[in-house]
Amino acid sequence: MNTIEARVEELLARMTLPEKIGQMWQIHGAAPENKEFIRRGQVGSCLNVIGRDAEAFQRVARAESRLGIPLIFGRDVIHGFKTILPIPLGQAASFNPEVARDGARMAAHEAAAASIHWTFAPMVDIAHDPRWGRVAEGCGEDPYLAGCMGAAMVEGFQGSPVTTTHNGPKAQRAKAQKNLAKPGSIAACAKHYVGYGAAEGGRDYNTTLIPERTLRNTYLPPFKACVDAGACTLMSAFNDLNDVPATGNAFALRQVLKKEWKFDGFVVSDWGSVTEMIAHGYCADEKEAAFKSARAGVDMEMVSPSYSTHLEKLVADGTVPLDWIDDAVRRILRIKFRLGLFDRPVVPEIPPSVILSHEHLRVAYRAALESCVLLKNDGCLPVAAGHKTIAVIGPLANAPADQLGCWVMDGDQEAVCTPLLALRLVLGSDCLLDSPGLRNARDTGRVQFDAAEAAARVSDVILLFLGEDAGLSGEAHCRAFLELPGAQTELVDRVTKAAAGKPVIAVVMAGRPLVVQPWINQVSALLWAWHPGSMGGAAITDLLLGSEAPSGRLPISFPRTVGQVPTYYNKKNTGRPPIEGQWGAPLGTPLDPKDFTSKYMDADFTPEFTFGFGLGYTTFAYSAVTLSRTSLKPKGTLTAKVTITNTGTRPGAAVPQLYIRDLTATATRPLKELKGFQKFTLAPGESRTVTFDVGSEELAFWNGDMKFAAEPGRFHLWIAADSTCASHPPAEFALL
Ligand code: GLC
Numbered sequence: 001m002n003t004i005e006a007r008v009e010e011l012l013a014r015m016t017l018p019e020k021i022g023q024m025w026q027i028h029g030a031a032p033e034n035k036e037f038i039r040r041g042q043v044g045s046c047l048n049v050i051g052r053d054a055e056a057f058q059r060v061a062r063a064e065s066r067l068g069i070p071l072i073f074g075r076d077v078i079h080g081f082k083t084i085l086p087i088p089l090g091q092a093a094s095f096n097p098e099v100a101r102d103g104a105r106m107a108a109h110e111a112a113a114a115s116i117h118w119t120f121a122p123m124v125d126i127a128h129d130p131r132w133g134r135v136a137e138g139c140g141e142d143p144y145l146a147g148c149m150g151a152a153m154v155e156g157f158q159g160s161p162v163t164t165t166h167n168g169p170k171a172q173r174a175k176a177q178k179n180l181a182k183p184g185s186i187a188a189c190a191k192h193y194v195g196y197g198a199a200e201g202g203r204d205y206n207t208t209l210i211p212e213r214t215l216r217n218t219y220l221p222p223f224k225a226c227v228d229a230g231a232c233t234l235m236s237a238f239n240d241l242n243d244v245p246a247t248g249n250a251f252a253l254r255q256v257l258k259k260e261w262k263f264d265g266f267v268v269s270d271w272g273s274v275t276e277m278i279a280h281g282y283c284a285d286e287k288e289a290a291f292k293s294a295r296a297g298v299d300m301e302m303v304s305p306s307y308s309t310h311l312e313k314l315v316a317d318g319t320v321p322l323d324w325i326d327d328a329v330r331r332i333l334r335i336k337f338r339l340g341l342f343d344r345p346v347v348p349e350i351p352p353s354v355i356l357s358h359e360h361l362r363v364a365y366r367a368a369l370e371s372c373v374l375l376k377n378d379g380c381l382p383v384a385a386g387h388k389t390i391a392v393i394g395p396l397a398n399a400p401a402d403q404l405g406c407w408v409m410d411g412d413q414e415a416v417c418t419p420l421l422a423l424r425l426v427l428g429s430d431c432l433l434d435s436p437g438l439r440n441a442r443d444t445g446r447v448q449f450d451a452a453e454a455a456a457r458v459s460d461v462i463l464l465f466l467g468e469d470a471g472l473s474g475e476a477h478c479r480a481f482l483e484l485p486g487a488q489t490e491l492v493d494r495v496t497k498a499a500a501g502k503p504v505i506a507v508v509m510a511g512r513p514l515v516v517q518p519w520i521n522q523v524s525a526l527l528w529a530w531h532p533g534s535m536g537g538a539a540i541t542d543l544l545l546g547s548e549a550p551s552g553r554l555p556i557s558f559p560r561t562v563g564q565v566p567t568y569y570n571k572k573n574t575g576r577p578p579i580e581g582q583w584g585a586p587l588g589t590p591l592d593p594k595d596f597t598s599k600y601m602d603a604d605f606t607p608e609f610t611f612g613f614g615l616g617y618t619t620f621a622y623s624a625v626t627l628s629r630t631s632l633k634p635k636g637t638l639t640a641k642v643t644i645t646n647t648g649t650r651p652g653a654a655v656p657q658l659y660i661r662d663l664t665a666t667a668t669r670p671l672k673e674l675k676g677f678q679k680f681t682l683a684p685g686e687s688r689t690v691t692f693d694v695g696s697e698e699l700a701f702w703n704g705d706m707k708f709a710a711e712p713g714r715f716h717l718w719i720a721a722d723s724t725c726a727s728h729p730p731a732e733f734a735l736l
Contacts, residue, residue: 004337008330011067017312017322018042019067020329024300025308026074026268030057041065042308044332045118045268045300047074048409054115058346069333070341072187074268077119077157078137078407079103081110082415083360083534086371087405087473087511088123088149090530092139092555093614094370095655096679097152104156106363109184113350114410117339118187119157120235120268124150124222125192128566130556131202133477136406136511136531138197140555141568141611143218144674147225150190154229159185173264176230181340183349190226192237192270194252195219199239202565204476208239213667215252216702224261232265232335236298238273245280247273248289253297266299266331275304286310294320299328356415361535368532368539373552374615375516376526380503382546382617383461389431391455392420393495394465395438395488396509402441402467405531406474406511416534419465419507422541433459437495441469442486452491453498462495462504463544464523470531473511482515482562484508489519496522507540513558516608528552546617551653551679553614553722557607564603569611569723570670574598578605612657612674612722618648618684622656625719625731632735634710637695640731642719644690646682655679658692659725661716666704672716672723692719699735712736 012020023044027034030046030053037043038060049057054073061071079085085103086093094100104122111119123137124146139146154160159179179185195215199206210219223234236253237246246252247269257263274293275286283289290306291314301307314320336342354360374381383390396402400416423432437452439445456462466488471477483489496504496519506523508514509531520526527550529540542548559567578599585601599605621644628639644654658676662669675698678690694717699710716730 004334007337007342008333011069011333012326012329014067015329017315017325020325021307021311023069023329023332024311024325025305026300026302028303035060038071039064041067041069043071044069045072045074047302049073050075050114050116055346058115062346070336072117072336072339072341073115074118074120075111075116076121076407076409077107077111077116077186078121078123079405080107080364080533081114081410082355082412083107083110083364084404084408084411085364085367086533086536087136087531088139089136089511089555090371090532091367092145092149093373093530093552094367095145095553095677096370097148099367099370100149101152101156102363103367104153105159106360108157108159108186109350110355110360111186112184113348113352113354115348116186117341118189118233120189120191121157122150122153122188122226123191124226125197126219126222127197127556128568129199129202130482130512130559131478131480131562131565132197132199133204133406133473133479133511134197134475135556136473139222141557142555142570142674143221145555145677146222150222151225151229154188154190154226154231157186157188158230158232160230173228173230177232177338180232180338181344187232187335187339188226189233189235189268190223190231191235192246193223193234193257193267194237194246195241196237196239196246203478205238208241210242213702213706220256227257227261227263232338234263234265234267236267236269236273238270238276240280245273245277245282247298248277248282248292248296250296258297264331265335266328267297268300269293269298269302271302272304274298274301274306287314290314291319294324294328299331356412364533365535365538368529368536369542369548371530371532371552372539372543372550373528373554374525374550375528375609375613376520376523377615378524380461380524381505381544383505383544387431387460389433389459390423390427391433391435391459391462392423392465393435393437393452393455393462394491395436395441395443395486396467397434397436397463397465399440399469402469403509403531403536404533405470406477408470411534417537419463419537419540422537426541426545437491438486438488440486441467441472441488444487446487446490449491449494453494456495456498457500460502462499462502464492464495464504464506465509466492466506467509468511480562482513482559484514484519492519492522505544507544509536513556515559515561517560549617549650549652550614551616551655553612553655554609555611557611558609560608561603564605564607567607570673572668573671580606610723612655614655614722616652617650618646618652620652620654620682620721621645621647622719622721622727624728625717627717627731627733630733632733634696634736637693638733640692640694640717640719642690643687644682645687646684649684651681651683653679653681654688655721656690656719657722659718659720659723660694660698661730662699662701662711663714663716665701665711665713667701669701672718672725674723690719710735
């Protein structure tokens with residue numbers, strides 16, 4: 001038995017039942033009366049207690065409780081601590097796991113300097129519905145991309161030496177956790193386990209009905225990637241999962257996570273989700289909630305006190321076996337030992353000087369640069385030098401708090417570089433005409449419209465900064481409509497008309513995809529910046545002025561209208577697939593069976609922008625894919641190859657994406673699935689041949705017999721610039 005396991009067992013053997021149950025409770029806040037709970041050994045963790053308060057609580061735990069077991073301090077360091085990164089959806093748009101890993105590493109250092117040991121991130125809930133406010137916190141609609149980005153964040157937070165390759169996470173868990181006890185590493189928490197993003201109607205906390213095969217093929221894989229990357233903890237979700245709340249769901253927690261995946265960390269419930277099972281109608285009272293959560297495999301209860309209040313009696317009367325308690329406490333102690341909490345000093349080993357350091361701001365700048373996605377450009381970008389006057393219009397041009405986005409607990413608004421600030425620093429103020437047009441993102445007043453129109457009239461280029469305020473996305477912030485809020489659409493109309501044909505460049509900061517019709521037809525270019533974080537303004541300015549080029553790709557599809565939701569690229573074909581361009585139903589149309597396909601009469605069935613799409617300042621040519629073989633033995637691999645050439649006049653990032661379709665199987669399969677991607681820069685005229693290896697790992701799925709297997713048969717394969725895979729017909733191969 002290794003040292004840590006021996007130390008766990010030795011300590012566990014000395015613990016009383018109340019002390020064991022104490023480890024299973026996470027309390028909230030730094031109220032002084034919490035010290036008494038800690039002194040009595042009734043608390044294993046605190047959330048939202050940082051800095052000096054955390055040090056004080058830790059001293060009580062170490063010096064005044066009977067066994068001196070250290071507390072583990074948790075906090076939502078979702079996309080940065082004080083130096084704020086783009087929202088995770090934006091980081092996913094970078095299609096670059098290094099961006100996610102470096103960002104998480106930076107965030108971990110800043111959090112560790114504030115005595116935080118554990119972050120409740122990454123969130124890897126697959127989401128097909130942009131109405132859901134929490135789509136901002138996740139990594140988009142695709143299981144493979146979410147898995148790669150989530151695993152990279154885990155590695156960044158936990159200081160893993162293992163790198164996530166673009167062919168998917170290959171980390172060995174023990175190796176991945178070897179730096180956990182080093183200063184600057186904090187425990188990760190993959191959340192919200194599981195299926196939370198499938199909330200009906202895009203309404204947070206709502207019901208989720210997910211067939212097991214879909215759960216295993218779509219919603220579980222990103223969590224498995226995080227567990228394989230060594231995630232120390234997972235968080236059970238709020239949602240009712242197939243009639244059993246996720247926090248009381250033994251199938252998900254004990255069967256899949258702990259038994260099948262052999263996860264040896266611990267599970268914390270989401271805030272109050274244990275006792276919310278009463279409201280779900282799954283538990284009669286807190287006592288039953290404690291029983292059903294413990295039975296399901298929740299090891300630590302966040303905030304609600306049902307474990308602390310009822311578990312001792314439930315063990316005494318035989319309802320809860322002592323084994324459940326010992327297993328939970330073993331897991332918690334194991335992570336505390338792996339983090340080095342028993343051995344490290346109470347005061348942080350990372351100096352506060354790292355916070356908002358130039359190096360950290362540089363990390364945030366690069367993340368913002370790589371997360372922006374160019375969705376339209378009529379050639380006006382990059383903005384040519386030498387323009388006399390540039391109008392800077394819109395409510396997001398100088399909105400520090402909104403630019404940071406949701407889930408910012410400790411972000412420093414003073415340290416935010418907004419687009420207006422950056423433009424002034426780069427171009428000077430003389431050539432800028434700053435006219436917000438609206439007081440904030442939701443303002444419906446038109447009083448400033450005249451000034452905005454006047455600015456547009458006298459300027460050579462108009463920059464329009466639009467989007468959502470931070471409060472319009474995140475937890476419990478769901479929207480039934482996806483248009484620009486407030487009077488922004490009218491602002492676009494008035495300004496573009498006043499511009500009278502001069503370039504109008506829209507930059508949108510938002511926590512989700514939005515409906516961009518009809519105003520997108522009025523603007524010359526559209527750059528999607530998500531909520532880009534502390535250095536968003538600097539990154540956007542460098543992209544608009546051309547010292548950098550956009551390289552982001554969409555991690556989530558954009559619907560043409562909210563009526564299309566859910567929109568996602570990896571959908572099924574159906575028995576009557578719609579035909580591109582086929583829609584509409586002229587009056588008096590005879591009922592012609594040929595039109596009876598899965599389409600709308602009043603909207604194009606395809607999305608406005610598809611998963612994986614993004615433009616740059618150059619163009620690329622993709623050769624046809626070649627395969628090293630067209631028939632594959634069960635344990636063999638083939639190599640798919642394509643040559644990509646920069647056919648433009650500027651350097652640019654290519655993001656070749658590998659998609660595969662299983663044409664016939666024992667369960668219906670998606671039209672295509674992302675199975676790999678790469679990202680690299682090519683100079684004008686430069687070519688690069690890229691390869692992807694394909695084997696049973698890329699082809700396996702949970703099949704008609706509910707077995708994870710690659711089935712013999714024909715497959716299509718693309719290596720393309722986005723999920724439309726329009727450049728060439730697919731290559732075909734057979735698995736024997
Ligand atoms: C919230 C969120 C969860 C967060 C936790 C602690 O309700 O659902 O993501 O980590 O509570 O703040």
